[in-house]
Amino acid sequence: DAGITQSPRHKVTETGTPVTLRCHQTENHRYMYWYRQDPGHGLRLIHYSYGVKDTDKGEVSDGYSVSRSKTEDFLLTLESATSSQTSVYFCASNLGGGETQYFGPGTRLLVL
Amino acid sequence: RKEVEQDPGPFNVPEGATVAFNCTYSNSASQSFFWYRQDCRKEPKLLMSVYSSGNEDGRFTAQLNRASQYISLLIRDSKLSDSATYLCVVNDGTSGTYKYIFGTGTRLKVLA
Numbered sequence: 001d002a003g004i005t006q007s008p009r010h011k012v013t014e015t016g017t018p019v020t021l022r023c024h025q026t027e028n029h030r031y032m033y034w035y036r037q038d039p040g041h042g043l044r045l046i047h048y049s050y051g052v053k054d055t056d057k058g059e060v061s062d063g064y065s066v067s068r069s070k071t072e073d074f075l076l077t078l079e080s081a082t083s084s085q086t087s088v089y090f091c092a093s094n095l096g097g098g099e100t101q102y103f104g105p106g107t108r109l110l111v112l
Numbered sequence: 113r114k115e116v117e118q119d120p121g122p123f124n125v126p127e128g129a130t131v132a133f134n135c136t137y138s139n140s141a142s143q144s145f146f147w148y149r150q151d152c153r154k155e156p157k158l159l160m161s162v163y164s165s166g167n168e169d170g171r172f173t174a175q176l177n178r179a180s181q182y183i184s185l186l187i188r189d190s191k192l193s194d195s196a197t198y199l200c201v202v203n204d205g206t207s208g209t210y211k212y213i214f215g216t217g218t219r220l221k222v223l224a
Contacts (some may be wrong), residue, residue: 002193031210042216043156050210056210071211090155097210098144098203 003027006104007092016112019078021107023091031094032074033101034058034066036087044091049074050097082110115139118200118215126223129190133218135200136182142205145176147185148219150197154173159185190222 011021023032033048035058045058047066055066059064063085065077074093078085091104118135125131136169137145161181162174169216173186180190187194200215 017187035214040216045211048211076139089183094210095117100146100158101201103211105155 004091004093004102004104006089009031009105010106010108012112013081014108015082016080019081019090019109021076021089021109023074023076023093023104025072025091025093025102025104027075027093027095027102028071029093029095029102030071031097032068033092034064034074034076034091035090036060036085037090037106038087042089046076046089081109083107083111086111115213116200116215118198118218118219120132120216122221124221125190126222127190127192129222130186131190131220132187133164133185133198133200133220134182135184135202135215136180137185137200137213138181139205139213140180140181141203142196142202144203145174145183146201147172147174147183148199148201149156150199152196156199184207187220190220192222192224195220 005024007022034046035043037043044060047058049055049068089107092101094101115138147159148156149159150156157185162176171188175184175203197217197219199217
């Protein structure tokens with residue numbers, strides 16, 4: 001299995017507070033992704049990165065920002081959490097474009 | 113029309129049965145295709161990539177039909193441990209982007 005970790009694994013927070021999720025990979029993969037998974041929607045792309053400091057939006061990027069200052073770390077920030085952002089968040093990475101994605105174990109976020 | 117469509121199931125089959133899943137995709141420029149397996153409350157894990165000529169891995173066979181824009185997964189001699197959700201994944205296909213589009217998944221239950 002690829003070495004991808006996420007932290008925290010579980011978080012409960014209140015509406016209006018900022019939240020940062022971290023993804024760390026040890027595979028030297030160029031591409032990294034943040035997805036959210038909700039019942040009935042499958043995995044939806046929030047943001048992705050194609051290199052250090054190079055990021056782009058996915059289909060559900062509103063309310064989220066990302067940063068990638070090192071190859072191995074990709075941070076997802078909810079600037080002001082809302083209840084609609086309660087979800088399971090998965091990070092993924094892959095070496096080259098179009099190649100197999102490997103996923104982290106997920107972060108379960110509950111916004112009250 | 114969704115970009116990647118799968119029958120959500122559930123497919124309930126007895127042990128030893130053969131079961132097939134189909135997935136259709138809308139972007140004719142897509143070049144990479146995958147089947148992932150996801151167990152309850154876990155991250156998706158690669159089951160197999162799908163190649164143009166079709167490919168087999170033990171009891172699992174994947175096929176690609178570019179003309180009709182669908183991929184399939186055949187599972188022979190089903191085991192209880194095959195119970196999971198199977199995700200069809202297609203790369204975006206747009207030049208210069210490396211996004212992946214996920215189907216919502218097909219649930220399989222193998223019954224004793």
